[in-house]
Amino acid sequence: MRPAPGARSLRRVAAGLLLVVLLAASCGGDDDRVDVLAAASLTDVLPLVDPEPRYRFGGSGELAAQIREGAPADVYVSADPRIARELAREGLAARVVDFGANRLVIVVPADNPAPIRAVGDLARPGIRLVLAAEGAPVGRYARVALRRLGLGAALDNIASEERDTRGVMGKVALGEADAGIVYATDVEAGGAAVRSIEIPAAAQPRIRYSVTLLRDRPATRAFVARLLGPRGRAALGGAGFVAP
Amino acid sequence: MRRGFDLLLLAATTITVAFLILPLAGLFLRVPIGELIAQLGSPAALDALLVSLKTSVIAHVIILLVGTPAAYLLAMRRFRGRGALVALIELPLVLPPAVAGIGLLAAFGRRGLLGGELEAFGVSLPFTQAAVILAILFVASPFYVRQAISSFESVDREVLDAARTLGATPRRVFGRVALPMAWAGLSVGSALAFARGLGEFGATIMFAGSLPGVTETLPLAIYAELDTDFTTALALGALLVLVSGALLLLVRLLPAWTSSPSTSLFRFARSSSGSTSA
The missing domain is CATH 3.40.190.10 (Periplasmic binding protein-like II)
Structure with a gap:
């Protein structure tokens, strides 16, 4: 029996809707890339340390607010260790490591x-x-x-x-x-x-940068190791950051 | 089959309404209403409210005073390039606010087109309330002017001609006939422009900057409070929803409230004869 035109278009629209939902879901970012939320002052230097992650740069306080609201984030790099430690106290971040200084x-x-x-x-x-x-x-x-x-x-x-x-x-x-x-x-x-x-x-106030893991995965650990290692130190030094 | 289609329509409507309502509901439900109201009394909220009210009202008065006669001319006269001119006026309607912001900087900024001239007069616009007002004017006035043009266009030409034949001056035709007859449409445009001006964000933050008590309007305050005091941001958001809702209600109700064309004509005829006999 041939389906009536109404039913056919109904199915077509439903399929379309489903497709939209599927597409939207796949945009959610289940891939392996590391999401790094970092202080705006690191905009130019972090991609030199590691070009792989998805970076989002902004004010450290603004980024912390996004993390509290559940923004997808694996690593948080703050221009104010106090904000990072606050996140750690709230149970949102792991150990906080200071790694660079600025003026x-x-x-x-x-x-x-x-x-x-x-x-x-x-x-x-x-x-x-x-x-x-x-x-x-x-x-x-x-x-x-x-x-x-x-x-x-x-x-x-x-x-x-x-x-x-x-x-x-x-x-x-x-x-x-x-x-x-x-x-x-x-x-x-x-x-x-x-x-x-x-x-x-x-x-000059004491200005320290700190990095903390929000999600503990091998890829996020690798990013932090890179940032704290020779490559990170070289890139940061080249951009004018000094050791803490 | 018909039933299936009806169900589909129902589902689509439910999805649409739910999706549009949820963020608004979230604003009001995330923290207790009492706390929201309390936050509105905070200095940050009051400052932003005052800045928004002052700049929006001043901008709106300018829009009405300048926009109404301009729209009247564009509605009444036919000339070469009129269509292009109207399209140009409407362009800011569809322009991204960031473009408005950078355009205002390029025109009125210190190094902008008119920056040198303004500086010569000791005027510097960026970071001032005047800059906020300019930003509102740029993004909101097209909402009013566009609506005003079509309102004046829909006024019956024969009525205007009749008024002229009865000896009314052009100013009198405008004030006593065209304006009352276009009133409903003008009010709708006015409310829409006010709502758009109140919500202005992108052009303001680029051109006027953001400073509490000076240039920080309600939308800018929401953005600024987001990382320091989320509850205040929510409260300001809820307040804007209420104000915008009230304006929308006004837009819906106004046309029903205002007088019909015939009474305005009657009013004109009576007052006209009264003044000629005097």
Whole structure:
């Protein structure tokens, strides 16, 4: 008996729906690739350490929030060991290992319109300063450094709070901000559009990177071993990170 | 067979509705409602609410004051390139917000097209509330103007001609006939534009940056609170759902509330004779 046209189209649509569901499920990523959530300041260097994993870069706090919400993630690399240890305390991460250090610098647009010549200029009225929000480690570190320098007044010059260090770099490289505070290792990403100005060593907060396993698999262990091993050290050293 | 098809329709509808409702329900069900309301009283939430209200209202007044006459002209006159012009006005409707943001920077940024001129006047737009308002204007005004054009177009030409024959000035025809007759459509466009402006995110964060109390609107605050205070982010989200829902309700109900064309004409005729006799 020939099926009626209605039934045939019904089956066709049902099959279509099933196909969509199957496709969506296969996008879920059951493959063997390692999902690494890492601080934005590591955007350029981690692919040099290991090009294989799927990377997602962002503010360390933002990434931690995603991990808490169940984002697919195998390894978490944070620019603030405290955030990584918090995840460990919550039972979401395993042992936390510190592996690299960084320092802060001021970046200004190449034509330095303000102009900013030394760190003290950041507190001058009318300067448009861009920092990361306090939820991002670099934003917290920058505020610590300014307070240590007795430049609390610079906080009144904040024109915008960005998500992470790369967001700050973007606003400065565009020339919209007079100055920003980022990690020393970010300056290269700004190319010819930015110049950097040192922040005195005495004012530098202790900036450490830490890595932690969220899922213990041979592939994730291999990634961490690589990051902590000679290849990782060479890549990090080449990008300006120093040993902790 | 018919029955099978009906079931299919029912299934599709159920899937659609469930999928669209779930995220909204999640906003309200994840934490107790009382806690959501309490979070709305936090300084971060209040700041964002004030910034959003101020920028949205100012932008909206500008949209209505400038957009209405512009739409009237585009609806009433026929000229070469009119179609292209209307299409251009509608383009921001379909433009990704990130494109709007980078476009605003390229036009009004410090190094943008008008950056030098603005700087000469001591004006710098990025990172200011004016930048937030510009971003809202850019993304929201097409919603109003587009709707206003079609509302004015649907006004009966013969009624307008009659008003003119009765001696009404063009300004009077616009204010006393065209505007009241297009009222329902204009209100719908107005509500849609306001809702779009209130939700503006991408262009704002790129062009105006984000600073609590200055440029951080409700959507930006949700994004900023996501990693520091999830409950506040939820509360702000729930608030926006309620406001948007209220606006949608307004859009649905307005056409029924507003007066019919015949009464507006009657109103015109009466007041016109009154003023001529004076």
